[in-house]
Amino acid sequence: MEDYAIKISDLSKKYQIGQLKSTSLRESLFNFSKTKEENYFWALKDINLTIQPGEAVGIIGKNGAGKSTLLKILSKITYPTSGKVEINGRVSSLLEVGTGFHPELSGRENVFLNGTILGMRRNEIKSKFDEIVDFSGVGNFIDTPIKHYSSGMKVRLAFAVAAFLEPEILIIDEVLAVGDADFQKKCLGKMEEVTGEGRTVLFVSHNMGAIEKLCTSGIQLNNGMIQTIGNIQEIITSYMQFNTSSVQRHSIKERRGNGALIVESLRITNEFGIEIHQIKSDMNIRIEMDYSIQNHAFDFSRLIVGIGIKDFNGDNLLLHHNRLTGQLFNNSQVLGSHKIIFTLDNLGLNVGDYSIHYSVMQDTEYIDHSDQVLTFEVTSQFPFNYQELPPKSSSKFLRRAEWSIE
16 A cells, blocks of 8 residues: 555646637638647646645645646546546545436435445445435435435535545535535534544635644645645744735726716725735734715715625625714815725624625715725735734724715
Protein backbone atom coordinates (compact mmCIF):
# COMPACT_ATOMS: atom_id res chain seq x y z
CA MET A 1 0.00 0.00 0.00
CA GLU A 2 1.37 3.41 -1.01
CA ASP A 3 1.89 6.05 1.70
CA TYR A 4 -0.36 8.64 0.08
CA ALA A 5 -4.12 9.09 -0.19
CA ILE A 6 -4.10 11.12 -3.42
CA LYS A 7 -1.25 11.72 -5.87
CA ILE A 8 -1.74 14.08 -8.81
CA SER A 9 0.87 14.33 -11.57
CA ASP A 10 0.90 16.99 -14.35
CA LEU A 11 -2.90 17.25 -14.29
CA SER A 12 -4.57 19.56 -16.84
CA LYS A 13 -8.13 20.05 -17.99
CA LYS A 14 -9.29 22.22 -20.88
CA TYR A 15 -12.70 23.08 -22.28
CA GLN A 16 -13.67 24.46 -25.65
CA ILE A 17 -14.98 28.02 -25.53
CA GLY A 18 -18.29 28.27 -27.36
CA GLN A 19 -19.12 26.20 -30.41
CA LEU A 20 -18.04 26.86 -33.97
CA LYS A 21 -21.08 26.64 -36.23
CA SER A 22 -20.78 25.86 -39.93
CA THR A 23 -23.39 26.20 -42.64
CA SER A 24 -21.26 25.02 -45.57
CA LEU A 25 -18.32 22.77 -46.41
CA ARG A 26 -16.16 25.84 -46.94
CA GLU A 27 -17.00 27.17 -43.46
CA SER A 28 -16.40 23.74 -41.93
CA LEU A 29 -12.90 23.60 -43.45
CA PHE A 30 -12.24 27.18 -42.33
CA ASN A 31 -13.42 26.49 -38.78
CA PHE A 32 -11.36 23.30 -38.65
CA SER A 33 -8.25 25.28 -39.44
CA LYS A 34 -9.31 27.91 -36.91
CA THR A 35 -9.35 25.50 -33.94
CA LYS A 36 -6.40 27.11 -32.18
CA GLU A 37 -5.39 27.42 -28.55
CA GLU A 38 -7.37 30.65 -28.08
CA ASN A 39 -10.60 28.67 -28.60
CA TYR A 40 -9.91 26.69 -25.43
CA PHE A 41 -9.99 27.49 -21.73
CA TRP A 42 -7.64 25.72 -19.33
CA ALA A 43 -9.61 25.09 -16.13
CA LEU A 44 -6.55 23.34 -14.64
CA LYS A 45 -2.95 23.51 -15.79
CA ASP A 46 -0.02 21.33 -14.68
CA ILE A 47 -1.25 20.44 -11.19
CA ASN A 48 1.19 18.36 -9.12
CA LEU A 49 0.08 17.45 -5.62
CA THR A 50 0.38 14.72 -2.99
CA ILE A 51 -2.10 14.43 -0.10
CA GLN A 52 -1.26 12.17 2.81
CA PRO A 53 -3.74 9.83 4.55
CA GLY A 54 -5.62 11.56 7.37
CA GLU A 55 -4.81 15.03 6.06
CA ALA A 56 -7.53 17.72 6.17
CA VAL A 57 -6.89 19.99 3.18
CA GLY A 58 -8.65 23.27 2.47
CA ILE A 59 -8.78 24.31 -1.19
CA ILE A 60 -9.38 28.02 -1.65
CA GLY A 61 -9.40 30.50 -4.51
CA LYS A 62 -11.60 32.95 -6.34
CA ASN A 63 -14.56 31.81 -8.43
CA GLY A 64 -13.19 30.26 -11.63
CA ALA A 65 -9.87 29.29 -10.04
CA GLY A 66 -10.43 25.59 -10.83
CA LYS A 67 -11.47 24.27 -7.40
CA SER A 68 -14.67 22.49 -8.46
CA THR A 69 -13.03 21.09 -11.63
CA LEU A 70 -10.29 19.54 -9.50
CA LEU A 71 -12.82 17.92 -7.16
CA LYS A 72 -14.88 16.59 -10.09
CA ILE A 73 -11.80 14.93 -11.53
CA LEU A 74 -10.91 13.39 -8.16
CA SER A 75 -14.52 12.16 -7.87
CA LYS A 76 -14.38 10.72 -11.43
CA ILE A 77 -17.31 12.88 -12.55
CA THR A 78 -15.15 14.29 -15.32
CA TYR A 79 -11.79 13.22 -16.73
CA PRO A 80 -8.58 15.19 -17.23
CA THR A 81 -7.27 16.29 -20.60
CA SER A 82 -3.82 15.13 -19.57
CA GLY A 83 -2.00 13.97 -16.47
CA LYS A 84 -2.55 11.25 -13.92
CA VAL A 85 -4.51 10.84 -10.68
CA GLU A 86 -3.78 8.01 -8.23
CA ILE A 87 -6.17 7.43 -5.31
CA ASN A 88 -5.72 4.95 -2.48
CA GLY A 89 -9.04 4.38 -0.72
CA ARG A 90 -12.77 4.68 -1.15
CA VAL A 91 -13.94 8.19 -2.15
CA SER A 92 -17.23 9.80 -1.20
CA SER A 93 -17.99 13.26 -2.53
CA LEU A 94 -20.61 15.97 -2.08
CA LEU A 95 -20.20 18.46 -4.89
CA GLU A 96 -23.63 19.67 -6.01
CA VAL A 97 -27.16 19.44 -4.65
CA GLY A 98 -28.50 15.99 -5.55
CA THR A 99 -25.24 14.64 -6.98
CA GLY A 100 -25.32 10.84 -6.94
CA PHE A 101 -29.05 10.65 -6.20
CA HIS A 102 -31.63 9.17 -8.55
CA PRO A 103 -34.63 11.54 -8.49
CA GLU A 104 -37.22 8.78 -8.95
CA LEU A 105 -35.91 6.69 -6.03
CA SER A 106 -36.82 7.34 -2.40
CA GLY A 107 -34.37 8.60 0.17
CA ARG A 108 -34.07 5.08 1.61
CA GLU A 109 -33.33 3.57 -1.82
CA ASN A 110 -30.75 6.26 -2.57
CA VAL A 111 -28.91 5.59 0.69
CA PHE A 112 -28.51 1.92 -0.28
CA LEU A 113 -27.65 2.86 -3.88
CA ASN A 114 -24.88 5.20 -2.76
CA GLY A 115 -23.51 2.65 -0.33
CA THR A 116 -23.44 0.01 -3.05
CA ILE A 117 -21.58 2.38 -5.37
CA LEU A 118 -19.02 2.87 -2.59
CA GLY A 119 -18.53 -0.89 -2.52
CA MET A 120 -20.30 -1.55 0.76
CA ARG A 121 -22.34 -4.64 1.55
CA ARG A 122 -26.02 -4.33 2.38
CA ASN A 123 -25.47 -5.28 6.04
CA GLU A 124 -22.82 -2.56 6.38
CA ILE A 125 -25.24 0.05 4.98
CA LYS A 126 -28.05 -1.16 7.26
CA SER A 127 -25.82 -0.76 10.31
CA LYS A 128 -25.34 2.95 9.47
CA PHE A 129 -28.85 3.65 8.15
CA ASP A 130 -30.46 4.91 11.38
CA GLU A 131 -27.53 7.27 12.06
CA ILE A 132 -27.77 8.65 8.52
CA VAL A 133 -31.52 9.34 8.80
CA ASP A 134 -31.21 10.84 12.27
CA PHE A 135 -28.38 13.17 11.26
CA SER A 136 -30.13 14.32 8.07
CA GLY A 137 -33.44 15.04 9.81
CA VAL A 138 -35.51 13.74 6.87
CA GLY A 139 -36.94 10.74 8.70
CA ASN A 140 -40.57 11.60 7.90
CA PHE A 141 -39.74 11.71 4.19
CA ILE A 142 -37.22 8.88 3.89
CA ASP A 143 -39.61 6.84 1.70
CA THR A 144 -40.54 9.83 -0.49
CA PRO A 145 -38.90 10.15 -3.95
CA ILE A 146 -35.88 12.46 -3.89
CA LYS A 147 -37.40 14.62 -6.65
CA HIS A 148 -39.87 15.96 -4.09
CA TYR A 149 -37.13 17.01 -1.62
CA SER A 150 -36.13 20.63 -1.18
CA SER A 151 -32.49 21.53 -1.93
CA GLY A 152 -31.79 21.71 1.81
CA MET A 153 -33.22 18.23 2.41
CA LYS A 154 -31.12 16.81 -0.44
CA VAL A 155 -27.96 18.37 0.97
CA ARG A 156 -28.65 17.10 4.49
CA LEU A 157 -29.22 13.53 3.30
CA ALA A 158 -26.31 13.65 0.83
CA PHE A 159 -23.90 14.86 3.50
CA ALA A 160 -25.09 12.22 5.97
CA VAL A 161 -24.60 9.47 3.37
CA ALA A 162 -21.15 10.79 2.42
CA ALA A 163 -19.96 11.09 6.02
CA PHE A 164 -21.51 8.04 7.71
CA LEU A 165 -20.70 5.41 5.09
CA GLU A 166 -17.08 5.76 6.20
CA PRO A 167 -15.09 6.48 3.05
CA GLU A 168 -11.33 6.77 3.38
CA ILE A 169 -11.48 10.06 1.45
CA LEU A 170 -14.27 12.63 1.88
CA ILE A 171 -14.58 15.43 -0.69
CA ILE A 172 -16.88 18.38 0.12
CA ASP A 173 -17.54 21.39 -2.11
CA GLU A 174 -19.19 24.72 -1.17
CA VAL A 175 -22.57 22.95 -1.37
CA LEU A 176 -22.81 23.07 2.46
CA ALA A 177 -23.72 26.75 2.09
CA VAL A 178 -27.20 25.59 1.04
CA GLY A 179 -27.94 24.29 4.54
CA ASP A 180 -29.05 26.44 7.45
CA ALA A 181 -26.65 27.64 10.15
CA ASP A 182 -27.44 24.80 12.60
CA PHE A 183 -26.89 22.14 9.96
CA GLN A 184 -23.62 23.74 8.80
CA LYS A 185 -22.44 23.60 12.42
CA LYS A 186 -23.39 19.90 12.62
CA CYS A 187 -21.56 19.22 9.34
CA LEU A 188 -18.37 20.92 10.51
CA GLY A 189 -18.53 18.95 13.74
CA LYS A 190 -18.91 15.70 11.83
CA MET A 191 -16.05 16.60 9.49
CA GLU A 192 -13.82 17.28 12.51
CA GLU A 193 -14.79 13.84 13.80
CA VAL A 194 -13.95 12.28 10.42
CA THR A 195 -10.49 13.86 10.35
CA GLY A 196 -9.95 12.78 13.96
CA GLU A 197 -10.53 9.19 12.84
CA GLY A 198 -7.62 9.47 10.40
CA ARG A 199 -9.66 9.80 7.23
CA THR A 200 -8.69 12.27 4.49
CA VAL A 201 -10.86 15.34 3.87
CA LEU A 202 -10.74 17.80 0.96
CA PHE A 203 -12.85 20.86 1.68
CA VAL A 204 -13.63 23.71 -0.74
CA SER A 205 -15.21 26.82 0.77
CA HIS A 206 -15.18 30.62 0.68
CA ASN A 207 -15.78 30.57 4.44
CA MET A 208 -12.29 31.19 5.79
CA GLY A 209 -13.42 30.60 9.38
CA ALA A 210 -14.66 27.09 8.56
CA ILE A 211 -11.54 26.33 6.51
CA GLU A 212 -9.26 27.48 9.34
CA LYS A 213 -11.19 25.49 11.97
CA LEU A 214 -11.29 22.23 10.04
CA CYS A 215 -8.12 22.07 7.94
CA THR A 216 -4.46 21.75 8.83
CA SER A 217 -3.05 22.40 5.37
CA GLY A 218 -4.24 24.29 2.34
CA ILE A 219 -3.96 24.81 -1.40
CA GLN A 220 -4.57 28.14 -3.09
CA LEU A 221 -5.59 27.94 -6.75
CA ASN A 222 -5.53 30.81 -9.23
CA ASN A 223 -6.44 30.59 -12.91
CA GLY A 224 -6.24 26.79 -12.84
CA MET A 225 -2.76 26.65 -11.32
CA ILE A 226 -1.45 26.16 -7.79
CA GLN A 227 -0.57 29.53 -6.28
CA THR A 228 0.54 28.31 -2.84
CA ILE A 229 0.67 25.10 -0.79
CA GLY A 230 1.32 24.99 2.95
CA ASN A 231 0.02 25.47 6.46
CA ILE A 232 -3.63 26.57 6.45
CA GLN A 233 -2.98 29.86 8.28
CA GLU A 234 -0.27 30.73 5.75
CA ILE A 235 -2.58 29.83 2.86
CA ILE A 236 -5.43 31.99 4.21
CA THR A 237 -3.01 34.88 4.71
CA SER A 238 -1.68 34.46 1.16
CA TYR A 239 -5.24 34.32 -0.24
CA MET A 240 -6.34 37.46 1.59
CA GLN A 241 -3.21 39.34 0.49
CA PHE A 242 -3.62 38.12 -3.08
CA ASN A 243 -7.24 39.28 -3.16
CA THR A 244 -6.82 42.80 -1.88
CA SER A 245 -10.08 43.88 -3.50
CA SER A 246 -12.43 41.86 -1.30
CA VAL A 247 -14.63 44.93 -1.40
CA GLN A 248 -15.76 45.27 -5.01
CA ARG A 249 -17.42 48.32 -6.49
CA HIS A 250 -20.04 47.90 -9.14
CA SER A 251 -20.92 50.69 -11.51
CA ILE A 252 -24.38 51.94 -10.72
CA LYS A 253 -26.07 51.10 -14.00
CA GLU A 254 -29.37 49.46 -13.11
CA ARG A 255 -30.92 52.27 -11.11
CA ARG A 256 -34.41 53.65 -11.03
CA GLY A 257 -35.96 56.88 -9.80
CA ASN A 258 -36.91 60.42 -10.87
CA GLY A 259 -33.34 61.73 -10.64
CA ALA A 260 -33.82 64.70 -8.28
CA LEU A 261 -30.99 63.20 -6.20
CA ILE A 262 -28.43 60.77 -7.65
CA VAL A 263 -26.09 58.53 -5.66
CA GLU A 264 -22.67 58.63 -7.30
CA SER A 265 -20.74 56.06 -5.24
CA LEU A 266 -20.55 54.01 -2.03
CA ARG A 267 -17.42 52.94 -0.18
CA ILE A 268 -16.58 51.18 3.07
CA THR A 269 -14.11 52.77 5.48
CA ASN A 270 -12.91 51.97 8.97
CA GLU A 271 -13.90 54.13 11.93
CA PHE A 272 -11.08 56.56 11.09
CA GLY A 273 -12.33 57.21 7.54
CA ILE A 274 -9.66 55.13 5.78
CA GLU A 275 -11.06 53.01 2.93
CA ILE A 276 -10.65 49.29 3.66
CA HIS A 277 -10.64 46.19 1.49
CA GLN A 278 -11.07 43.46 4.09
CA ILE A 279 -13.57 43.40 6.93
CA LYS A 280 -13.39 41.52 10.21
CA SER A 281 -16.69 40.35 11.64
CA ASP A 282 -16.58 42.54 14.76
CA MET A 283 -15.15 45.70 13.18
CA ASN A 284 -16.63 49.18 13.40
CA ILE A 285 -17.18 50.44 9.86
CA ARG A 286 -18.61 53.41 8.00
CA ILE A 287 -20.46 53.30 4.71
CA GLU A 288 -19.93 56.59 2.90
CA MET A 289 -22.39 57.62 0.22
CA ASP A 290 -21.53 60.39 -2.26
CA TYR A 291 -24.57 61.94 -3.91
CA SER A 292 -25.42 64.98 -6.00
CA ILE A 293 -28.46 67.24 -6.05
CA GLN A 294 -29.91 67.60 -9.52
CA ASN A 295 -33.04 69.63 -8.68
CA HIS A 296 -32.73 72.13 -5.82
CA ALA A 297 -36.47 72.94 -6.06
CA PHE A 298 -37.37 69.42 -4.95
CA ASP A 299 -39.01 68.98 -1.52
CA PHE A 300 -36.30 67.19 0.49
CA SER A 301 -38.02 67.39 3.87
CA ARG A 302 -39.78 64.02 3.43
CA LEU A 303 -36.77 62.27 1.90
CA ILE A 304 -35.72 58.86 3.26
CA VAL A 305 -32.17 57.74 2.41
CA GLY A 306 -31.22 54.21 3.43
CA ILE A 307 -28.79 51.37 2.92
CA GLY A 308 -29.23 47.61 3.26
CA ILE A 309 -26.91 44.63 3.64
CA LYS A 310 -27.89 41.28 2.11
CA ASP A 311 -26.34 37.85 2.47
CA PHE A 312 -25.43 35.55 -0.46
CA ASN A 313 -29.04 34.25 -0.54
CA GLY A 314 -30.34 37.79 -1.09
CA ASP A 315 -31.94 37.99 2.37
CA ASN A 316 -31.89 41.40 4.06
CA LEU A 317 -29.82 41.37 7.25
CA LEU A 318 -29.67 45.09 7.97
CA LEU A 319 -31.75 48.05 6.88
CA HIS A 320 -30.91 51.55 8.09
CA HIS A 321 -32.08 55.02 7.09
CA ASN A 322 -32.07 58.60 8.30
CA ARG A 323 -35.56 58.52 9.82
CA LEU A 324 -34.42 55.92 12.37
CA THR A 325 -32.19 58.56 13.96
CA GLY A 326 -34.71 61.36 13.53
CA GLN A 327 -32.36 63.21 11.19
CA LEU A 328 -34.16 64.89 8.31
CA PHE A 329 -33.08 66.71 5.20
CA ASN A 330 -34.01 70.34 4.80
CA ASN A 331 -34.91 72.34 1.74
CA SER A 332 -31.67 74.36 1.75
CA GLN A 333 -29.89 71.66 -0.23
CA VAL A 334 -27.84 73.17 -3.04
CA LEU A 335 -26.94 71.75 -6.40
CA GLY A 336 -23.75 69.69 -6.53
CA SER A 337 -22.03 66.94 -4.55
CA HIS A 338 -22.64 65.97 -0.91
CA LYS A 339 -21.91 63.05 1.40
CA ILE A 340 -23.85 60.86 3.84
CA ILE A 341 -22.06 58.63 6.39
CA PHE A 342 -23.68 55.56 7.94
CA THR A 343 -21.76 54.39 11.02
CA LEU A 344 -22.07 50.76 12.14
CA ASP A 345 -20.30 49.61 15.29
CA ASN A 346 -19.50 45.94 15.95
CA LEU A 347 -20.68 44.80 12.54
CA GLY A 348 -21.70 41.42 13.93
CA LEU A 349 -21.91 39.52 10.61
CA ASN A 350 -20.87 35.90 10.19
CA VAL A 351 -17.95 35.03 7.92
CA GLY A 352 -19.15 35.06 4.30
CA ASP A 353 -20.07 37.18 1.28
CA TYR A 354 -22.46 40.14 1.40
CA SER A 355 -23.73 42.98 -0.77
CA ILE A 356 -24.86 46.55 -0.11
CA HIS A 357 -27.78 48.29 -1.79
CA TYR A 358 -29.34 51.71 -1.30
CA SER A 359 -32.67 53.48 -1.68
CA VAL A 360 -33.62 57.14 -1.79
CA MET A 361 -37.38 57.59 -1.49
CA GLN A 362 -40.04 60.19 -0.90
CA ASP A 363 -43.19 58.59 0.45
CA THR A 364 -43.55 55.55 -1.83
CA GLU A 365 -41.74 57.04 -4.84
CA TYR A 366 -38.17 56.08 -5.72
CA ILE A 367 -35.85 59.05 -6.20
CA ASP A 368 -32.83 56.77 -6.74
CA HIS A 369 -32.40 53.06 -6.06
CA SER A 370 -29.96 50.27 -6.96
CA ASP A 371 -29.94 46.66 -5.79
CA GLN A 372 -26.19 45.96 -5.65
CA VAL A 373 -23.45 48.54 -5.55
CA LEU A 374 -20.83 46.88 -3.34
CA THR A 375 -19.99 43.28 -2.57
CA PHE A 376 -17.71 42.48 0.33
CA GLU A 377 -16.36 39.55 2.31
CA VAL A 378 -16.35 39.26 6.09
CA THR A 379 -13.40 37.24 7.34
CA SER A 380 -12.27 35.89 10.68
CA GLN A 381 -8.78 37.24 9.97
CA PHE A 382 -7.62 40.75 10.82
CA PRO A 383 -7.34 42.98 7.73
CA PHE A 384 -3.73 43.26 6.64
CA ASN A 385 -3.63 47.04 6.97
CA TYR A 386 -5.27 46.95 10.40
CA GLN A 387 -2.03 47.29 12.38
CA GLU A 388 -1.15 50.41 10.42
CA LEU A 389 -4.28 52.21 11.61
CA PRO A 390 -4.65 54.41 14.74
CA PRO A 391 -5.30 52.25 17.83
CA LYS A 392 -8.83 51.71 19.04
CA SER A 393 -10.03 53.24 22.26
CA SER A 394 -9.91 50.81 25.16
CA SER A 395 -13.51 51.63 26.03
CA LYS A 396 -16.29 49.26 25.01
CA PHE A 397 -18.21 50.15 21.87
CA LEU A 398 -21.96 49.80 22.02
CA ARG A 399 -23.61 48.50 18.86
CA ARG A 400 -24.96 51.59 17.15
CA ALA A 401 -26.04 52.79 13.73
CA GLU A 402 -25.64 56.50 13.18
CA TRP A 403 -26.32 58.71 10.20
CA SER A 404 -24.84 62.09 9.31
CA ILE A 405 -24.80 64.50 6.38
CA GLU A 406 -21.65 66.31 5.28
